[in-house]
Amino acid sequence: MRVRYVLLAALLCAGAAFPQSLRDLADQRGIKIGAAVDPSHFTESLYATTLAREFNQAEPENAMKFGPIHPGLTTYNFDPADQIVDFAQSHSMAIRGHNLVWYNQLPGWLTSANYTPEQLSSILQDHINTVAGRYAGKLSAWDVVNEAFNGDGTLRSYLWYDSPGIGLKGTGYIEQAFRWAHAADPKALLFYNDYSAETINTKSDAIYRMAQDFKARGVPIDGIGLQMHFTTNTGPLASMEANIKRITDLGLEVQITELDVRLPVNSGVASAASLATQAQIYHDITALCLKFPLCTAIQSWGFTDKYSWIPGTYPGFGAALEFDTNYQPKPAYTSIQNALQTAPPLISAAGLVNGASYAGGAVAPGEIVLLYGATFGPSTLDFGAQTSQTRLLFDGVAAPILYSQVGQTAAIVPFAVAGKVSTQVEYEYLGQRSAAITVSVTPAQPGVFSLDSSGQGAGAIVDASGQIVSRNHPAHHGDVISVFITGGGATLPASQDGQVLFDGPFPLLAATPQVKIGGVDCPVPYAGGASGLIAGVAQINVQVASGVASGEQSLIVVQGTSGSQSGLTVWVQ
């Protein structure tokens, strides 16, 4: 016996030791893990397989920049960018566009001619239309404007701004670029991207003020990209955290767009100590991003030390990425993996709503709830409590889980919350538990199931023969119809969590519901458990009163001071 257990334990340990790809882990976090790529390496099999295995997002390192993609006034070279888009699509990876407006890598035809602001304005609009338009609907995000600020918070002087510029003052030219980009690709999230603006400093203050102004005036900006080209001296993490907090507090996303940590190298080789320091930085940045639901991507500038801009740009430095020149994972890789595996999930009370009405604010015993926004969970939909690694705890009592996927979990509030004022809710996935949130408990919070699951329009209502009540099959006056709700609260006798009801007599709702159809009170001959359904769904039989008008009528269930959602209807004739 003993030997068998040891063997079993050994097998389990061996299983646990197999590394999970960064991509699999990021999918469980609902975030993007990306890398800047160069399509000229796609034919190198280790480059391609590593990229597709480890990353769920790719960004052209150069292929979409103005010079490379628009080499002549009327000529475009889309091939390299198209290759990246094809590669990403065939490996189900997101694509981040980079970039539309920058001071660098501009073509000679543009910089050497003396265009007027009017001409430059139409050249830029045309460029954005053409490039963003070509990839419209295919990109998750665009860096619309890159590196427009100086370190002292002033605007960088260059072609698009003031030398001679497109005729707009201050951040007006940036705003204009965002508006053009939004018109060309309404689906892509639009980012302002910069370096040395990770911590709170003069430059990040200026970017923040612009973002705040853009948000306030409805300029189509969705986020700020933090490049994060680091040495081992990154600046204080707490200051980066404060900066990400203020940006995400505006409702903007943050994406880490160009992470690399360059090390001093000797013939390309870094010391073990510096590799360990680097690993810690990769870990800490990953963990930092995972503290914010609106930090939605972590991307490195390349992924293999074989191809990195660092040695060419910073002589004496290198070894900046997660994989070495032979595509072997470095300590940095393992540390990103570790951060993705162990960060606590985030949840918020605002994400917890009734599964039928989507009303929030409180929970009732036995209520089917949806928890939106948890930042860790199965990457694909996981049905049923048996197989689920997801747990939702109410004062430590595990709720039956109906299904779970990162960002959305359906569960049934344990009946044990009955009589409480509030409950502590914790969410757990693969053993990582969130901080507890406090949620009010109400005796009942009825939500009526709708036919199309929107919570609105025709209810999921059947007549005595089991036929769905609809416009073509309306309920008649005097008919008894069955309405299904959740949030009806405690029952008599008490219900058991997760119990599916087969044999009557079924428990009855403790708080007797009143039902109004078209504003008219209707008799309720039965309100309690539903045959074949799980405890927490209640069936309410209602007789359509003779005073109810014909047509599509509102239907409201009231228990005590709680009413079901408005906008739910039933057809009567």
Ligand code: XIL
């Ligand atoms: C770099 C590329 O990596 C190089 O290949 C190219 O020669 C110059 O540009 N910030 C950015 C990136 O936004 O576009 C830059 O990429 C690196 C710094």
